[in-house]
Amino acid sequence: MISAPMPPAATVSVALVEDDPGMREALERVIRAEPSLRFAYGASTATEMLAWFAAHPVDVLLVDLGLPDRPGLEVIRACRELQPACATMVLTIFGDEVNMLSAFEAGASGYLLKDGTEADLAAHILSLHAGGSPMSPSIARKLLVRWRGQGPSAQPAAGTEGADTLSPRETEVLSLIARGFTYAEVASRMGVLLSTVQSHVRNIYGKLDVHNKAEALFEARQLGILD
Numbered sequence: 001m002i003s004a005p006m007p008p009a010a011t012v013s014v015a016l017v018e019d020d021p022g023m024r025e026a027l028e029r030v031i032r033a034e035p036s037l038r039f040a041y042g043a044s045t046a047t048e049m050l051a052w053f054a055a056h057p058v059d060v061l062l063v064d065l066g067l068p069d070r071p072g073l074e075v076i077r078a079c080r081e082l083q084p085a086c087a088t089m090v091l092t093i094f095g096d097e098v099n100m101l102s103a104f105e106a107g108a109s110g111y112l113l114k115d116g117t118e119a120d121l122a123a124h125i126l127s128l129h130a131g132g133s134p135m136s137p138s139i140a141r142k143l144l145v146r147w148r149g150q151g152p153s154a155q156p157a158a159g160t161e162g163a164d165t166l167s168p169r170e171t172e173v174l175s176l177i178a179r180g181f182t183y184a185e186v187a188s189r190m191g192v193l194l195s196t197v198q199s200h201v202r203n204i205y206g207k208l209d210v211h212n213k214a215e216a217l218f219e220a221r222q223l224g225i226l227d
Contacts, residue, residue, distance in 0.1 A: 012129045015041040016062035017049040017075060018091065019213075022184040022194070023114065027062065027091070027121065034122035046070035050078055058086055060125050063108070065092040065099055066201070071211045073106045080107035087128045093198040096206055097142055110134040114198060165207045166225060173200040178217050178226055 014031050018024040024042050031039045040058050043049035046067045053061070061079055065072035076088050089110030090103045100111055110128045112121075113136040124134035135143070166174070169190075176186045187197045205211065208219045220226045 011038040012059045013038045013040045014060045015058045017043040018064045030121045061088045076106040093202045
């Protein structure tokens with residue numbers, strides 16, 4: 001009689017909240033492909049994740065900062081209160097100092113940019129669970145510069161006027177997002193790479209001084225960028 005293979009002695013359970021379906025599916029595939037990890041849940045909104053998280057213990061939580069209903073920072077804070085033992089890591093297109101510092105202050109222990117680091121995501125998750133603090137190289141450098149006292153102030157730059165600073169391509173991206181298209185669909189319609197759209201979105205958020213799509217669309221309408 002051939003016995004069934006024994007399951008791994010221990011696996012790290014992982015949940016994630018990411019509003020872009022293509023990115024969420026890609027991250028899920030990476031997690032499922034690693035035997036030491038167990039994909040527990042994937043949500044597209046903060047509300048969905050918090051409702052699930054309240055009743056399901058998990059080892060690691062991956063959070064996108066630019067969520068459609070509530071800022072990812074709120075998710076990090078709430079989840080740290082609900083499950084203090086859960087290690088949280090940010091996965092985002094925002095590499096600015098303000099978001100970085102805010103995420104660490106909210107309780108994140110890792111910060112990765114969506115710039116190709118998904119390929120090493122499994123190793124980063126295992127490192128995080130083991131007590132490490134995975135960071136993209138540019139994020140680590142920003143922290144190092146700040147600790148040396150040479151970095152810029154963590155306060156947002158004053159006087160940025162979105163209507164004057166958004167480029168035509170950024171305005172086009174924002175307009176398509178306002179019509180309900182995902183980042184992948186925007187990239188397809190514009191004939192550019194998904195990473196290019198994400199870069200435009202990062203710039204838009206920075207110029208409008210917002211943290212998610214809902215805030216960006218509201219601010220753009222207030223400034224007259226969108227009808």
